[in-house]
Amino acid sequence: MIATNAIQFALQGDMFHCPIKGEFEYLSDALILIDLNGNIAATYQPFDAEYALARDELKLAGKLTELTKGQYLLPGLVDLHCHAPQWPQAGKGLDLPLYDWLQNYTFPLENRYTDLDFAKEVYGDVTKTLLANGTTSAVYFASIHREPTELLAQTCLDVGQRAFVGKVNMDNAEQCPDYYREASIEKALYETELFVNNVFSLKGNDSGLVSPVITPRFVPSCTPTMLNKLGELVQKYDLHMQTHCSESDWARDYSQTQFGKTDIEIYADAGLLNNKSVLAHSIFLTEKDVEMIKRYNAGIGHCPLSNMFFANAAMQTRELLDHGVQIGLGSDIAGAPSPSIFRAAFDAVSHSRVREEGVDVKLSASDRGTAGSRVSFIEAFWMATTGGAQVLDSKTGVFAKHYHFDAIVLETNKDVGNLRIWPDFDTPKDILEKIICLAQKENIKRVWVQGKQVV
Ligand SMILES: [Zn+2]
Structure with a gap:
């Protein structure tokens, strides 16, 4: 278990990334922990043994931000x-x-x-x-x-x-x-x-x-x-x-x-x-x-x-x-x-x-x-x-341990831009493809580089 004081902040929510060419991973309600240097300390999914305890401790320490439904964390x-x-x-x-x-x-x-x-x-x-x-x-x-x-x-x-x-x-x-x-x-x-x-x-x-x-x-x-x-x-x-x-x-x-x-x-x-x-x-x-x-x-x-x-x-x-x-x-x-x-x-x-x-x-x-x-x-x-x-030989682009935390939050709920998600019938793949086709600057709610929020 990672000590809470070694964590700068954590995010909980739905995430996409593409560690392997031609494939994508959808991490539903996942937890991502960012260390004091702005690197990823861990990524947990709800079925991981560490998930619940890490989430509760980080929440108690005031270090957890929960993304709302319709928000998606993507690599920068x-x-x-x-x-x-x-x-x-x-x-x-x-x-x-x-x-x-x-x-x-x-x-x-x-x-x-x-x-x-x-x-x-x-x-x-x-x-x-x-x-x-x-x-x-x-x-x-x-x-x-x-x-x-x-x-x-x-x-x-x-x-x-x-x-x-x-x-x-x-x-x-x-x-x-x-x-x-x-x-x-x-x-x-x-x-x-x-x-x-x-x-x-x-x-x-x-x-x-x-x-x-x-x-x-x-x-x-x-x-x-x-x-x-x-x-x-x-x-x-x-x-x-x-x-x-x-x-x-x-x-x-x-x-x-x-x-x-x-x-x-x-x-x-x-x-x-x-x-x-x-x-x-x-x-x-x-x-x-x-x-x-x-x-x-x-x-x-x-x-x-x-x-x-x-x-x-x-x-x-x-x-x-x-x-x-x-x-x-x-x-x-x-x-x-x-x-x-x-x-x-x-x-x-x-x-x-x-x-x-x-x-x-x-x-x-x-x-x-x-x-x-x-x-x-x-x-x-x-x-x-x-x-x-x-x-670039740069350790970014993937939500995995030791990678730099360069990331964006896509907002699909707000009445801004052209991007619309229909939760009843849009699969995770549909959602990612819609983001690629329709995301505009207005949909990008937050941006981090090396763990520092810059937008
Ligand atoms: Zn040129």
């Missing part, structure tokens, strides 16, 4: 790919091709972040918005500037979000505008290493809630020397790494034309890949690429809505899941406009269904799509929680 959501400085651009210019979108909207906006007041306003807003949408872990691209990127890391600490933050690196004069490019490789590397060390030693970051991420924007933005030097930093400090990978025809062709390699081969040769690498998109992968991603135990950030606008093709999500590649979901703000990972989970399903059925009415039904390529709602929710956490 993981956003593997979000451009924080592009938040003011969300929903703009999405009818442009990627190159024009970057040059006309994105680069001028990202360059504004030398204005620290502007950075403070946007970064405060985007981190709080993601938290309110249930995103307890976020992986952020910032801009090329060190100081505002440190401000983003500090903001994540201040609002209590688990975050992985990167100062963007881009130095290729042929692809990056003069006004938004590293002054020199030497300065960029000095600033990047300083950023890494400054984030590790941020005040209040002793538990490592915020991690620095090495962030080459993508192959066209970086010279080979830059990629190699960033790879050395990844190895030196055993860091997370995030980048865009084979996102579109143009990006894939650029790597082949310039280097005769795929993006994965280029990143691997530069020493950038490890078990904490987040490869956003990863649409045009060869069989060899997939094997290499698995060998490095790297992970993919699947951004289905953004893919609809910029990828030129459909994600091979079904095949990657079946191959056991680590895969989670990303909002890709502002390549897609929604800050909700529930929305990304829904889009992952609908995207896969379009792919399965096909689109060309002139073809026969049997020739129109890719049979067997659908992704289930439960698989999508697994990617949104456990899968994303695995990509």
Whole structure:
């Protein structure tokens, strides 16, 4: 029996989580105990011997909160790919091709972040918005500037979000505008290493809630020397790494034309890949690429809505899941406009269904799509929680002992949002699928990160 004084608080109620890909567990009227460090000390179900005594003692100690009927505890959501400085651009210019979108909207906006007041306003807003949408872990691209990127890391600490933050690196004069490019490789590397060390030693970051991420924007933005030097930093400090990978025809062709390699081969040769690498998109992968991603135990950030606008093709999500590649979901703000990972989970399903059925009415039904390529709602929710956490090598996403308590309470009773549950005929699976399809910010009543309530 766990001593009551070793418990910070406990929750009793109905819970969902997906410890195993493609499956879900419904814990009815379960008890979850959070220790003084914000980690899960135990999860008991009513049939466990410890359940009744633990509940009674914690209630007596004033440490028990009972969820009401219609409230559900879920793991916090993981956003593997979000451009924080592009938040003011969300929903703009999405009818442009990627190159024009970057040059006309994105680069001028990202360059504004030398204005620290502007950075403070946007970064405060985007981190709080993601938290309110249930995103307890976020992986952020910032801009090329060190100081505002440190401000983003500090903001994540201040609002209590688990975050992985990167100062963007881009130095290729042929692809990056003069006004938004590293002054020199030497300065960029000095600033990047300083950023890494400054984030590790941020005040209040002793538990490592915020991690620095090495962030080459993508192959066209970086010279080979830059990629190699960033790879050395990844190895030196055993860091997370995030980048865009084979996102579109143009990006894939650029790597082949310039280097005769795929993006994965280029990143691997530069020493950038490890078990904490987040490869956003990863649409045009060869069989060899997939094997290499698995060998490095790297992970993919699947951004289905953004893919609809910029990828030129459909994600091979079904095949990657079946191959056991680590895969989670990303909002890709502002390549897609929604800050909700529930929305990304829904889009992952609908995207896969379009792919399965096909689109060309002139073809026969049997020739129109890719049979067997659908992704289930439960698989999508697994990617949104456990899968994303695995990509980051982060102990979240599952309600089990020693995992960090990052969680949200979904309210389905209130007359808010579009989510409605009919207890007479909605099974637990129905309820979870309805949450994935219909949950809005208004339904997210409480959010905890590392045991601390932040919403
Ligand atoms: Zn992106």
